[in-house]
Amino acid sequence: MTYPTTRLRRLRATPALRTMRRETTLAASNLVAPLFVCHGTKVRRPVASMPGHHQLSVDELARDAEEIARAGIGGVILFGIPAAKDAVGREAYDEKGIVPTALRALKKAAPGLLLWADVCLCEYTDHGHCGVLDGETVDNDKTLPLLARAATAYAAAGADLIAPSDMMDGRVRAIRRALDEGGFPDTPIVSYAAKYASAFYGPFREAAESTPQFGDRRGYQMDPANADEAMREVALDLEEGADMVMVKPALPYLDVIRRVKERFGVPVAAYNVSGEFAMIKAAAQNGWLDGERAALESLISIRRAGADVILTYFAREIAPVLARGLA
Ligand code: PBG
Numbered sequence: 001m002t003y004p005t006t007r008l009r010r011l012r013a014t015p016a017l018r019t020m021r022r023e024t025t026l027a028a029s030n031l032v033a034p035l036f037v038c039h040g041t042k043v044r045r046p047v048a049s050m051p052g053h054h055q056l057s058v059d060e061l062a063r064d065a066e067e068i069a070r071a072g073i074g075g076v077i078l079f080g081i082p083a084a085k086d087a088v089g090r091e092a093y094d095e096k097g098i099v100p101t102a103l104r105a106l107k108k109a110a111p112g113l114l115l116w117a118d119v120c121l122c123e124y125t126d127h128g129h130c131g132v133l134d135g136e137t138v139d140n141d142k143t144l145p146l147l148a149r150a151a152t153a154y155a156a157a158g159a160d161l162i163a164p165s166d167m168m169d170g171r172v173r174a175i176r177r178a179l180d181e182g183g184f185p186d187t188p189i190v191s192y193a194a195k196y197a198s199a200f201y202g203p204f205r206e207a208a209e210s211t212p213q214f215g216d217r218r219g220y221q222m223d224p225a226n227a228d229e230a231m232r233e234v235a236l237d238l239e240e241g242a243d244m245v246m247v248k249p250a251l252p253y254l255d256v257i258r259r260v261k262e263r264f265g266v267p268v269a270a271y272n273v274s275g276e277f278a279m280i281k282a283a284a285q286n287g288w289l290d291g292e293r294a295a296l297e298s299l300i301s302i303r304r305a306g307a308d309v310i311l312t313y314f315a316r317e318i319a320p321v322l323a324r325g326l327a
Pocket of ligand 1: 118120122130165166200201202203204205210217272273274275
């Protein structure tokens with residue numbers, strides 16, 4: 001049957017009809033809010049390229065986390081800014097480092113909130129690369145034990161999920177083994193499995209102070225042109241013991257999210273990264289688009305593509321909108 005018998009507009013006529021037949025849902029509990037934590041007290045240093053986001057000291061972070069928990073947001077993911085950087089990223093795996101300290105504080109301040117710990121060396125190395133160097137290349141196998149140590153330190157400090165973002169080969173296996181041996185066999189790993197070498201990480205690198213001091217990350221992060229290769233990355237990470245896999249960034253890679261969901265049928269996270277946030281914010285601040293609607297449309301499209309969980313800098317401003325219900 002076709003027009004005039006079939007009229008798809010009939011089910012679009014009112015808000016109630018549209019809500020009833022909506023295919024994709026989005027709730028605050030699907031969202032994870034990234035937070036940047038630094039040393040000191042009473043620090044709330046704005047990140048210029050990410051309006052509304054700050055580098056926070058642990059006391060301030062705890063206040064924000066309580067508010068995030070009250071808003072019903074699914075969790076937070078922590079990125080640490082160390083006191084000092086060095087060639088091997090020592091503070092990343094120091095039990096008294098900034099992220100373990102923050103995790104312990106958040107467990108007390110917001111006990112019900114899921115705490116994700118990003119595992120990578122780039123915020124902690126003086127050269128800004130995601131692992132230790134051998135000349136000008138990142139030495140994959142020398143980096144693995146350091147990542148595994150960081151993961152164990154974070155689990156011991158209270159991390160509920162461990163999320164390696166370094167893109168070294170074999171890191172999921174190394175981390176799984178270390179967690180099991182360290183007494184954390186039940187701590188899940190969310191691997192940044194398909195992480196692309198993206199221009200959209202620019203604002204994050206300002207926030208996390210993690211811009212590479214030479215070269216770029218194309219020797220370990222993926223080529224934006226490749227999707228079959230992403231399937232191989234995901235397959236390997238699952239084999240190595242990943243409990244959930246991530247695609248990052250989100251909007252330029254919706255096809256990859258969809259393929260991962262269809263092919264593997266596992267829990268999928270997508271990272272709506274800093275540049276995706278900054279683009280909408282900048283346009284909204286200029287009055288060029290409606291920022292709230294653009295954010296909602298972005299997030300629903302990421303869910304529609306197949307993501308179960310979305311890491312997004314919009315979490316805090318969008319949670320109250322979701323609580324009112326999508327119109
Ligand atoms: C670090 C890491 C990055 C992001 C998350 N973890 C940056 C990078 O690889 O340079 C980016 C997040 C964002 O842009 O919001 N390994």
